Amino acid sequence: MASIQKCAAENKIVVVLGFSENLHNSLYISQAIIGSDGKILTTRKKIKPTHMERTIFGDSFGDCLQSVVDTSAGRVGALSCWEHIQxxxxYHTYAQREQIHVAAWPPLFPHNEDGSLFSMSSEGQSGVDRMATHGGALMSTPGGGCSAIFGPDGRQLSQPIPSTEEGIIYADLDLDQIYHSKAFVDVCGHYSRPDLLWLGVEGSVKRHVRENAATVAAEAEQQEQ
Known part of the structure; x- marks a missing residue:
């Protein structure tokens, strides 16, 4: 992680990195957003590992719902894999005024967010059908990457890279385009009815050991006496 932070600072770039996090000997599917100064702005854990991931990785905590931060490139957020079907x-991510979304997808087809923001789909490889691995070893065929950058209107802004080649995708982002799309529909703004429908969030961390508040107060009072 330190070497990536150093690279971000030297090149003045914002990095969103997926990694396996070891916290007190439990593993989590995590994402870090690193600022252009090399500092880690936030880390979050996938709220619920998908299917067989649960044999290795644990659930996240309430504070991981805050997934959007201010960066030199704009307000950047991230979700991981099947979190995008939640x-x-x-909706909670949209409500954090996200401008650029990094969608980490391991083996699925290109996908764009639908919240009128820029979306970068960082996929490792395409699905089994497109890789023609039926009857063979899973994920054994080389290639199949589907990373792409999408605009707020759903247009793909980046040029495709052949599945047999490695490379980096680029696109110039005009964040004002977000206003154009949201002028038409803004699901967390003018095109919403929070007086009728709203989202409740429990963003606190539930500790494994929680002391009773009354007991703590009584002990403090005894110490004062």
């Missing part, structure tokens, strides 16, 4: 989680 409508409440996506």
């Amino acid at each position: 409508p409440l989680l996506k």
